[in-house]
Amino acid sequence: MRKSQYLLRAAALAGALLTAGAASASDCLQLDLNAPTPLCIGQTGSIDAIVNNSCTTQLRATVQFALDGRQLEPTRNIRIDGESTLTRGLTFSVPSSAATGSHTLTVTLTESAYGGTTSSTTGVSVESCPAK
Numbered sequence: 001m002r003k004s005q006y007l008l009r010a011a012a013l014a015g016a017l018l019t020a021g022a023a024s025a026s027d028c029l030q031l032d033l034n035a036p037t038p039l040c041i042g043q044t045g046s047i048d049a050i051v052n053n054s055c056t057t058q059l060r061a062t063v064q065f066a067l068d069g070r071q072l073e074p075t076r077n078i079r080i081d082g083e084s085t086l087t088r089g090l091t092f093s094v095p096s097s098a099a100t101g102s103h104t105l106t107v108t109l110t111e112s113a114y115g116g117t118t119s120s121t122t123g124v125s126v127e128s129c130p131a132k
């Protein structure tokens with residue numbers, strides 16, 4: 001009986017530690033975006049992202065893009081050192097089916113180990129441009 005109580009207590013402690021780590025890690029990342037130049041239908045778009053990691057450990061995150069809620073390709077993976085800020089130009093494909101005009105671009109970071117997410121949105125202009 002004592003062995004099973006010990007195992008239950010150890011499992012409860014491990015679960016509590018994992019939950020506490022997950023809660024704090026999801027609060028580590030902050031994302032800001034600089035509004036991009038106009039995007040071109042069917043071409044590669046780019047946006048400058050500023051990612052701040054306020055935790056002491058390096059974090060890995062998946063970067064996803066959405067234009068008016070529609071998922072864009074490709075997804076990216078980034079690493080952010082602990083207690084640092086990373087400024088990076090991120091590229092994505094603007095769909096050939098995108099309409100010209102004003103749209104909302106959302107960039108979402110999902111932290112790999114704990115699953116915490118943060119996102120930021122910005123208004124973008126989509127234009128019909130000559131093929132490159």
